[in-house]
Amino acid sequence: MSDRVDRRSFLKIAGTSLGIGALYKVAPLLGAEGEAGDVARTLWRRNGEKLKPFSFIQLSDTHVGFNGPPDPLGTQAFERAVEMINGLRHRPDLVLVSGDLTHDSEKPGEHADRMRRFKEIAGRLKVGAVHCIPGEHDAGLDGGALFRDAFGPTFYAFDHRGVHFIGLDNVSRAKPEVGPEQIAWLRKDLARFPETAPIVVFTHRPLFDLKPEWEWFTSDGDEVMNVLAPYQNVTVLYGHIHRHHEHTVGGVRHLAARSLIWAFPDPATTEDKKPLPLDKDQPFKNLGLRLVEEPKGRAGEPGRPTINEVELTMREYSGTVGLNQFLKEGAAR
């Protein structure tokens, strides 16, 4: 049956920059007629969980503890993101954080303090669950020990409303790689699922060669994707590159979320990997909040974001299920 189904019509994950990372609306075609509906019903039988539409947020690269140039804003963008998420009328079920929660520090106790600070801010999120995986700044120096103390395993999987989520760790081995043990675990984890199962992978570095000269790659990413290759509804969400990026290969969409600390330039047009300078008039420009502005007359002070800015970002990456509905909800704030 799967050969006759348009895979894109089955699981639609709509990524859009909300000014808070990215919000994804998962709509597994509930009540769909015809072949797509058949797939949904088959999955329900096989997975034992009825598919329901839901949304989740991806945040990335908060770098708690970093407070120098180009971004002297500290945790302001991260905290603003939390406020925005909590202000949504229909809150997302989940928040995924795709690494570099903290900025590394070798001063005794400092990195642990930063991890606690991240947990304190993330703890304000009024959502069902927050799932984190490490970035190299969280786990590259200690093999993930501090992260594990704070959050548990650096890689794991869980199911939510018919979607299988997989958090992969491609930073704890110090080099940009997942490693054979984790790949074996992944293969075993996926074995119980039909090829049509909706799967969301979230990780820190891109699983493809985006820009190796900038360390924007995972050396065994091809091996990971080979394990995922039989599955028809796979989406990979990642961070690390501090900018929005979409890439589709082998039917798999790879989507990067913006950072909440500073932005990197477009590697296609820039040779040097230098963060974009801070725009003092628009301090969140190019960050996760780049299209959110303060209300007039309150520049430089914390304020409630205006919906128009969010709408502009959404237009940029529009064409998604549930988008208009979400805009109406946001506009009512």
Place this chain on the structure above:
Amino acid sequence: MRTGRVPGRAVVLGTALMTAALTLVPPFPARAQGPPRIVEITAKRFEFTPKEITLKQGEAVTLRLTTEDVTHGFYMKTLGIDAVIEPGHPTEITLTPQTAGSFTTICDHFCGEGHGNMHMKVVVE
């Protein structure tokens, strides 16, 4: 000596010698030409010294890598080099570059806050 494995790439650790991949063949063109020229490269957080080296097409050369502080990586995907430089253990890579160009080599073993910009340039002319 710990040796990593990356299919399709030459991985060199410790003092082992290996020929970099891609078009870098044959590994030792002719004994009569003598031993490869040795180029010293030093790594320390967060830079390589020198910042740029120039190699000649078709000439065998040995890169001798050492670190002054912590473990570093030496990664150049285009030339198929993926090495680890550990304190106290020089890493040697022998290669015969066949393709002209400018190649950015990075440290791909996370070494601290400035790791993301630790790189050097290998020019082949």
